[in-house]
Amino acid sequence: MMDVADLVERARRGHPRAVARLISLVEDASPELREVMAALAPHTGRARVIGLTGSPGVGKSTTTAMLVRALRGQGRRVGVLAVDPSSPFTGGALLGDRVRMQDHATDDGVFIRSMASRGHLGGLAWATPQALRVLDAAGCEVILVETVGVGQAEVDIAGLADTTLVLVAPGMGDSIQAAKAGILEIADVFVVNKADREGAQSTVRDLRNMVALATRDWKPAIVPTVAARNEGADDLVQALDKHQAWLEESGELQRRRLARVRDEIEAIALTSLRVDLRDDGRLDTLADRVLAGSLDPYTAADELLA
Amino acid sequence: MMDVADLVERARRGHPRAVARLISLVEDASPELREVMAALAPHTGRARVIGLTGSPGVGKSTTTAMLVRALRGQGRRVGVLAVDPSSPFTGGALLGDRVRMQDHATDDGVFIRSMASRGHLGGLAWATPQALRVLDAAGCEVILVETVGVGQAEVDIAGLADTTLVLVAPGMGDSIQAAKAGILEIADVFVVNKADREGAQSTVRDLRNMVALATRDWKPAIVPTVAARNEGADDLVQALDKHQAWLEESGELQRRRLARVRDEIEAIALTSLRVDLRDDGRLDTLADRVLAGSLDPYTAADELLA
Structure with a gap:
């Protein structure tokens, strides 16, 4: 017999294994979740949720790792949720992500978890908000949600996040052009990663032209980074904080x-x-x-x- | 006031504009659909549905076009439904598909239609089967459903199709390896397109090794093609017919x-x-x-x- 109250209390105090256990309950759609969520409810609502998305190969996990370092450097408690939409074509990439995130594995101010929900009826639309609720109650001040690609109805990152980062990389300009409307609707901050590569300036310029045409109240920021060398981390954190301030004021x-x-x-x-x-x-x-x-x-x- | 009975009757007799109009009603989730579907119901159940899927760049639309030519050559009436999961990152590709399919635009034995359902509550899981129903009642003997990528819950091609074609291309071997399990579950026929390129043989070999390990009753066929030069069309049609025969017998x-x-x-x-x-x-x-x-x-x- 599982002692839900005890598990919730330990998760609240930030015990990594209790947090991991609760997210597994979400993943398994366990009947205990009802009791878990009732116990967590009064302790939620504090975490800031930041979504990261972009095509395969733009450097989502490297950028996530860079952000984790920067936020940990400010002493903030961070959660990372890597959401796998169970696509046969993307399953492999996430395995790589998990490995790359290992350098934070021993830092108890960071929770890192990848999550799949293949086969579960409600899918990730059902599971992801509940996993966020667990990390929120566990005291994560910032939760980074990393998804593969964008636009899937079930994993609508923009619907889950306070701030949505869309990552692009030089040389992938065609897809940017093709996707103008869709991207502009959801991006709060554009990250041009691998900005040391040829074509980075023209990617930034293309994005500026797009943003100039946008009719949204918030004009997305554009931040060049080289996440693999930790370049641009401060600018990115600043852009995120600026968006957060706007979210609150508006x-x-x-x-x-x-x-x-x-x-x-x-x-x-x-x-x-x-x-x-x-x-x-x-x-x-x-x-x-x-x-x-x-x-x-x-x-x-x-x-x-x- | 729309005369639904007349529209349905004209679609049944294969009038392209009536068929197009009915699919637009599906796309718009029109209240008339209830009446439309009631009128179509007795005339459905004959079409064979073939799904085509694969990563961007493997040549899905070229392969679709090759299949349309081969099936038209046999005198079969063909429907093509290009399903756009409304992803900001894939929207552009479909535009290209539409253009490339234009060589069949004047053949009245072919209906070609791309469909999006961005914003509609039920999404493509709701719309696609109803569009298939329209094409079926309009006398399409074979309907090809082309989707961008696989694995998205809302556009589960394998759930919609009698036969699922998974396209791969040489040089994309990493994703094949990474995705073994997922692909094997849904592929009834593998198409190794661009088979004139370097690495084609090793792609075929990798797939053979995968298939050999599969525990499904049906062992997926592997067909090399060069769709842009119409090479492999007959082999592909044969593989499809063989799967169809197995479907019926089993x-x-x-x-x-x-x-x-x-x-x-x-x-x-x-x-x-x-x-x-x-x-x-x-x-x-x-x-x-x-x-x-x-x-x-x-x-x-x-x-x-x-």
Whole structure:
């Protein structure tokens, strides 16, 4: 029998194994989560959530590692959540990430965790906010959420984060051009990593031109970095702090967090409904009839919900 | 006032503009869809659905175009649905696809359509099966569904298709290695495209070794192609037909299609529930309380569903 109250209390005091255990409960969609979340609720709401995203190869994990060093240097407690959307084509990269993050493994001011939710009904839309809640209650002042790529509905990093960093690298300009609209909507800070490479200046220029056309209230900052050599860390932390200040002054922080909690409640409610629907024996009978062409899928859905 | 019955009848007789109009209704989540799907239901269930997926740059649209030519050469009516998961990073590629497919634009035995569903609540999990239903009722004997990348929960190509083609290209061996498990689960046929390039043989060998280890009943075929020069088309069509024959003999076809219809009914039901939840004024009040730490998200979800 698991002592949830004790586990939660130890996680709250920052014991790494208790924190890891609670995130595993989230990953496994454990029935104990209900009790865990009830116990954590009064201790949440303090962490700042920063999302990092970008195409494979731009240096997301190196940049994450650089940010962890910079934030630890300021004495802030940091959480890192590497979110794996369970893509067969990206699974390998994350394994690499895990290894590269090992230099912080012995620093007890840093929690590092990668998380997958392959197969779980609610997916990462369900799991990620709850994992953030665990790290938040464990006293992380900043949580970095690293995702592979952007734009997937289930792992909408912009919906989860207070501040979204979009990483690009020189020589990947085509995708920047192609993606103008999409990127501009979600990026709060652009990081041009590998800025010592040829083409870095023109990448920065392209981004400046894009940002100049944006109609959002916040004009995304553009920060060149060479994360592998720790160059640009201070500028990046400054850009993040500036965005944080704007979030607070403009009321946008409250708006984003409210939207995040709405999504979280909705994901839990929908997952619970979905489990009920899947377990409903009528679904098979209805599917048989639709497959035979004697029923349309809308009427079938109505009958399922009736 | 739209005459749905007339539109459906014209689509059934294969009028391209009527087919296009019906797919637009799906894309827009139009309220008329209920009536449309009811009218289409008796005319569906004949089309064979073939999914094509693979990393950017492997030649998905060239391969799709090659397959369209080969299938048209056999006199089969073909539908092509290019599914855009609305990723800011992939939006651009599809534009290119559309252009490249134009050589079939005047052939009335081919319907070509790209589809996005950015912003719609149910997303592509909701829209894609309904678009397939339209093409099926319009008499397409084969429907090719092309997606960017694999593994995204919302666009689970393997869940939609009778046969899933996974495209790889020489020199992208790292991702194959990294992704072994995931790819093997979903690939029914591997296409090694750009097989005239250096490294093609070792890519084929790597895949053979992977396939040899697989425990599935169906051992995926491996077909080298140079789609840009139309090389390998006959072998590919043969591999597809062989898989189709296996699907029918083994009973797997029925199993896959039943699972697909279950998912379709569920997606429609969940989307309808989701709309109700979003419109529920209590969600804001509950989110306020969770944000303040006075309520946990599970209890909030319970209250929302109560």
